[in-house]
Amino acid sequence: MDKLKVKQNRLLMLSIVLVIALSLLALLVGNIMSKAAAYIFISIVYWGVFCIPLSLYYLGGANGIEKLHEKQPVSIPSGKKMLIHVLVFMPCIATLFVVFIPTISVAPIQVFAISMLYAIMNGTIEELYWRGVFTNIFPDDILKSYILPTLMFGLWHIALYFIKGMEYHGGLIALVGGATFMGFLWGYAAYKTKSIRAVTAAHIITNFFAFSGMIYMNWFV
Numbered sequence: 001m002d003k004l005k006v007k008q009n010r011l012l013m014l015s016i017v018l019v020i021a022l023s024l025l026a027l028l029v030g031n032i033m034s035k036a037a038a039y040i041f042i043s044i045v046y047w048g049v050f051c052i053p054l055s056l057y058y059l060g061g062a063n064g065i066e067k068l069h070e071k072q073p074v075s076i077p078s079g080k081k082m083l084i085h086v087l088v089f090m091p092c093i094a095t096l097f098v099v100f101i102p103t104i105s106v107a108p109i110q111v112f113a114i115s116m117l118y119a120i121m122n123g124t125i126e127e128l129y130w131r132g133v134f135t136n137i138f139p140d141d142i143l144k145s146y147i148l149p150t151l152m153f154g155l156w157h158i159a160l161y162f163i164k165g166m167e168y169h170g171g172l173i174a175l176v177g178g179a180t181f182m183g184f185l186w187g188y189a190a191y192k193t194k195s196i197r198a199v200t201a202a203h204i205i206t207n208f209f210a211f212s213g214m215i216y217m218n219w220f221v
Contacts, residue, residue: 008137011058012144015152018050020161030164036064036219038163041201046156047121051129058133068132069197076192087201088189091182095209099169107216112220115211122211126153130183131199132188139194146191153187154180166218 022042029038057066076084103111130153140144157179161172168175186199 007058008144012132012148014050014054015149017090019152019156019159022046022050022156023162026159026162028197030162030166035163039166039218042159042163043118045198046159047125051125052138055125055128055133058137059128065128065132068128068136068195069200071195071197074192074194083140084189084192085198087185088198090185091178091206092202092209095206099213100209103213103216107212107220109216111212111216111220112208115215118211118215119204119207123133124125124200127186127190127196127200128202131187132196132198135190135194135196141216142191146187150180150183150187153183156208169213169217 022045025045026038026042029041033041055065060067130149134145134149154176157176158172160166161168161175170178182203186203189199190196
């Protein structure tokens, strides 16, 4: 087996480990920490142990990361590219009306400050790993660069549901199903354009709207 194949298989296996390990960790820390502390702890492990180190390794450092945010020379008709970008930002509109607008009149300003910080960090890091790394390592394999990472991206959110006391709009189905749906939209855009610039922006905006409601409901009420 050549080195590239080993590297590719290792990425898939580590992503499966990520999903399972974080789910088990969430069950553990949810019983010994407050729900806010447990959520932050799981996020730090997710970003710092898995997403960031693996992204740096598989993309070859800062240069590889920078390239993913650049406009790539791909042969997509302008009309189709515009449609892709419209689809990418659909979750922003949904979370704006479903979560953010009902929250904005009742939540204190601290909620939105925390939400913005969290959204920038999470949206940037998740797109780098789940879309950037996989489209880079499996550029012409739609199953491994798009479908499998999208499913794993959705499944990892089960860990967040396992944190004791945390509540989410719509419960488990909305949390995991919504993440998977957004993953399919953003994954398709990244796969077709070979860039994560637009999907990162959409992810940050969507997270800001969604986190505003989640943080207010769980950490301030």
